Amino acid sequence: MGIHENGKTPHENGKVSYDARLEYARLFIRDSLEEIDPELPGFLRKLQDVGASECWHKHGTFYEHLFNVYRNLKLWNAADAVARCGLFHSAYSNSYVNLAIFAPNTDRQVVRDLIGPEAEELVHWFCIVPRQQVVFDMLLFKFTDEQLLQRLKDVRESSDLATSQPLVPPGGFTVSNIRTGEDLQVPRNLIAIFLILTMADAIDQYYGWQDDLFDNRDGESSFSGDQWTALWPGDGRPGRWASSISRMGVLLNILLHEEAAYKEREEREGRGEAWKSRLFAGIPVAVPPIFESCTVIVSPADQVEAVRLYWQAFPLDAKGKPQSAATLKPLLRQVSQLNPHFAEPHVALTQVLLGEGEYEEAEKEIAQGLKLLMEWGTQWDKRMSWEGWISWARVLQLNAKQKTWTRSAWGINSLGRNLKLDTIRFYRSTRAVTYSSTTYGAKPVKNSVGEWLTVHLRGPFIDCGFIEWIDLESDSVKRPRNFWMV
Known part of the structure; x- marks a missing residue:
């Protein structure tokens, strides 16, 4: 399941409204896992069974990181195969980390049976391709911000420009398998998938501590520093990674336009079926909504x-x-x-x-x-x-x-918000009660014995007020007591 609006699938939506994103985000906030993907609870149990929740990862556990990457991708309308790859993206370890929770030589069928052959094949490629070489050395580090933005402008204006001097040649890049050394041909669409996976992966795990480790004071994210004595977890400040990720987003946008232009040309010239048979050609890739739908670069x-x-x-x-x-x-x-x-x-x-x-x-x-x-x-x-x-x-x-x-420390400390309810309904009381709140201006409400007491608040759901117990015959206050709404 992805974010749907007006009956369209996620990949048909150019833009998704805030309300649609909020409703989908609520599934994650409320742990409504089966509504996101009926098989997701089983995936998470398997990750826990193999010890992912016991492995350290940057600012938490490996399990938390994998789930967060999955969440990022789903909120970006990624295809199920891409999102599932994100959930298992380092399962065999990769060119950046040694966190193999499955053995690549013996457990591939286990993972394939679990998440499906297409997603597992993506995981396999993600773990054997030297991503630093492909994403950074062969692409990002070769172009200035101005060149990337100009190229994006060109490919958006003309499909002919998109197919002339592409950033990635029609056959893709040739690189070496990081395990065996054999040549790998990495097609453009797979590089685009790697880009969106790398973006989702990086934004979850990077914060100020890595800036200290790699001496990223200039914000260039060149990973050239080596301050290995930097104490974990640092001071907790945000990381200086926005420029690098925004560049990746523009690059992703360019590659998707180039891919679409080549596909259109091949179909026009009668080679559409051959195009569809290419590795991972059938997996759609959506442009993330961040950085104005990946159209701007932060300096x-x-x-x-x-x-x-x-x-x-x-x-x-x-x-x-x-x-x-x-x-x-x-x-x-x-x-x-x-x-x-x-x-x-x-x-x-x-x-x-x-x-x-x-x-x-x-x-x-x-x-x-x-x-x-x-x-x-x-x-x-x-x-x-x-x-x-x-x-x-x-x-x-x-x-x-x-x-x-509120203008009190206790009021701030007691703030809260139920996403559905602004009205509190108390249980039936054996005695009549009156509720009042000077903090949020709720009108005093009085009820009879055995009736529901309903209070409509102007302020947050959690409120510090008080209940007064009322004697119906004399209408006098018998026993006031402090009360916390929860």
């Missing part, structure tokens, strides 16, 4: 400055107090000007705006933040999970819409 300098400024927003000031709104608003706005493609600066700015009572501006900011979270399928600021960022953003969005914000 290394801009991303470095954006990370630096973003990281300035969170420490307390010299007096141990949170920084002022006057300081934070221009700071966070500058972050989004330098790199407008990440959600977290918008989310942080929303909290500041709510505190200032700027509800309309807060609503605009959080709408953009949530849109970006849904498009990415992962978080830039990895101090909190993707699900955590979405939940917090939904709390902020509700408050912005209802033009309310």
Whole structure:
């Protein structure tokens, strides 16, 4: 299953609405695994059985990483074979990591029976092709940002330009199998699949610690540094990888246009069936929605400055107090000007705006933040999970819409948001009760013995209020007590 809208399959949709992305994202947030793929629970059990959840991986476990890559791909409308490959992408180990949880010489049939022959074949190729050579040395490092953007403009305007001097020749690239040394012919569509897999793989695992390891102070992601004594997990700041991934996205977009142009030409000249018989030619590849559908490149300098400024927003000031709104608003706005493609600066700015009572501006900011979270399928600021960022953003969005914000530490600590309910219905009481809340302005509601008490709130679902127990005969308060909605 993928994101569907207006009865179309994911690959027929040029763009998917925020509401459609949210509904699909909810399947992941609520662990509705069978609705995503009926076989997904079995895949995950197998990964746990072979020890993936016991293996360290960058900022968590290998199991978490594999699932997150799968989630990224599904939220990008990847074909099932590509998404399943993402879930098992390093299962035989690959050119970057030695994390084989299946033996490539003996377990291929096991994996094939589990995820299907097409997905397993992708996993196999992903684990034998030298991706650093194909993606970086043969493509990304050969072109400037300006050359990539100009090429994208050309191939979008003309199919003739797309087939003239392609970045990848019609026959693909010839590279050596990393295990056997034999020649491999890697076709263009497979390189495109490798690109989207590499993008989904990288954005989940990279954060500030790798910048320290490889001395990525310039944001070029050249992996030329070797600071192997950098302590894990670092200080938790976001990584400087936006420029590299945005370049991959533009490259992916170019290759997909080139592939479509060649396919059209072959079909026009009567060689369509031969084209379809090529390795992996039948697997559709969707352009991820990130970086404006992979049409822009973030400069290394801009991303470095954006990370630096973003990281300035969170420490307390010299007096141990949170920084002022006057300081934070221009700071966070500058972050989004330098790199407008990440959600977290918008989310942080929303909290500041709510505190200032700027509800309309807060609503605009959080709408953009949530849109970006849904498009990415992962978080830039990895101090909190993707699900955590979405939940917090939904709390902020509700408050912005209802033009309310608590101004107490206990109120902030107690915030919450149920994605479905804004109305609380209490169990029948053996005594009549009145509920009131000065914090969120809920109107006092009184009921009779044995009746339901329903409270309509203007604020978040979790609220600190109080219940007063009422004596029906005298209508006097018998026993007030503190109450937490949960």
